[in-house]
Amino acid sequence: MTPEFDRLCRDATAAGLACRGGFHPVPEDGVPDFPDGARTGTVVLFGFVGSDQWPEFGAAPEYADGGSNALDRWSRRVIDALGAGRGARGLYPSDGPPWWPFQRWAMRAESVHRSPLGILIHPRYGLWHAYRGALAWRDRLDLPPRVDEPHPCVACQDKPCLGACPVAAVTPQGYDHGICAEHVASVAGADCLTAGCRARRACPVGAAHRYRPDQAEFHMRAFIRR
Numbered sequence: 001m002t003p004e005f006d007r008l009c010r011d012a013t014a015a016g017l018a019c020r021g022g023f024h025p026v027p028e029d030g031v032p033d034f035p036d037g038a039r040t041g042t043v044v045l046f047g048f049v050g051s052d053q054w055p056e057f058g059a060a061p062e063y064a065d066g067g068s069n070a071l072d073r074w075s076r077r078v079i080d081a082l083g084a085g086r087g088a089r090g091l092y093p094s095d096g097p098p099w100w101p102f103q104r105w106a107m108r109a110e111s112v113h114r115s116p117l118g119i120l121i122h123p124r125y126g127l128w129h130a131y132r133g134a135l136a137w138r139d140r141l142d143l144p145p146r147v148d149e150p151h152p153c154v155a156c157q158d159k160p161c162l163g164a165c166p167v168a169a170v171t172p173q174g175y176d177h178g179i180c181a182e183h184v185a186s187v188a189g190a191d192c193l194t195a196g197c198r199a200r201r202a203c204p205v206g207a208a209h210r211y212r213p214d215q216a217e218f219h220m221r222a223f224i225r226r
Contacts, residue, residue, distance in 0.1 A: 002142035005044070008082070012046055015078045016056025020045040020131060021109030022143045029108060030101045034089060034138060041140040043091075045102075045109045046079055047131040049122075050209030058214070069094070071222070075132035088135035102131050113151040116162055117199055118175050123149040126206020152205045164202035166192075185224045193220045 009019035022044035025031035031040045048054065057063055062074040072094045080090045093102050106112050106120055115121040122129050153159070162170060166188070169180035180197075183189040192198055196216035211219070 002144060004141055005143055008044065008086075011082055015082060016053050016060075017046040017075075017078060017082075017132060018049045018053060020047045020049075020106065020129075021146065022141070023105070023108040023146075024140055024143070025108075029104060031105070031136065032091070032100075034136075038138045040136045040138065042137040042143070043105060043109070043134050044137075044141075044143075045106060045131050045134045046075075046082070047129060047133075049125050049129045050206075051128075051212045051215055054212060054215045071132070071218075079133040079135060083135045086135070086137070087139075088137050090133055091136055092133045093131065100134075102134075105134065106131055109146075111147060111149040113153065115153055115203070116159055116172065117170055117203075119200075121152055121203070121205060123152050124206060125209045126152075127200045127203050128206050128209040128211055156204070160202040160204070161199045165197075165199045170199045181224050181226070184220055193217060193224075196220060 005019075005022065012019050022042060023029075025040055025043055029043075031043055033039055057071060057074055060074050062070040062077070067073070072092070076090065076092055076094075079092075082088075083090055091100055093100065103114075103120060110122075112120040112122050115127060117127065119127060120129075121127055162172060164170075165180070167179050167183045169176045169183065184192045194217050195201065195213060196211055196219070201210065210216075
């Protein structure tokens with residue numbers, strides 16, 4: 001790692017987030033300019049991998065205060081603090097509309113690929129990871145070289161994720177959010193609510209990094225509240 005990026009990642013780890021790579025944007029990446037019109041020279045993403053960072057959020061005041069959007073509020077507070085003093089601006093998936101193209105940014109920052117479920121799959125963590133926000137700099141920071149890895153779904157012949165949904169909300173043709181949410185909120189969907197999406201759990205990649213039960217249920221309850 002470069003010294004500046006290494007310090008940033010160490011500070012992020014101490015704050016409860018994983019560095020998820022960075023990139024130097026080009027116009028088609030859709031990265032906004034700064035309010036004063038300056039172009040963005042560098043973007044670094046932060047997030048979760050498996051359940052490694054979950055205890056930090058679980059101990060945070062936002063988790064316990066009973067307010068809405070607890071994880072978004074915590075992410076914004078922590079990432080803004082990382083950017084303070086570094087001349088960086090926070091960007092978040094919850095900003096918008098318009099929504100920032102975080103999936104595109106993620107694929108620029110590290111070796112992740114679109115899965116048959118539509119979410120990004122990581123070669124090590126599988127479907128068990130997330131992006132909580134990003135910091136943008138005017139300057140072009142030195143970043144470690146990106147290491148590209150093969151798309152793990154290409155070698156997966158059976159695609160068990162596509163046949164695991166009990167209400168067929170996930171198919172090769174796409175994803176039906178309404179059917180999925182209705183099922184998860186029902187008595188029949190209790191397993192998906194408390195243990196996480198069955199289609200996601202069916203994926204063999206990164207199975208050792210599946211979310212712990214309280215983390216999975218937190219996300220599923222947030223999903224049906226949308």
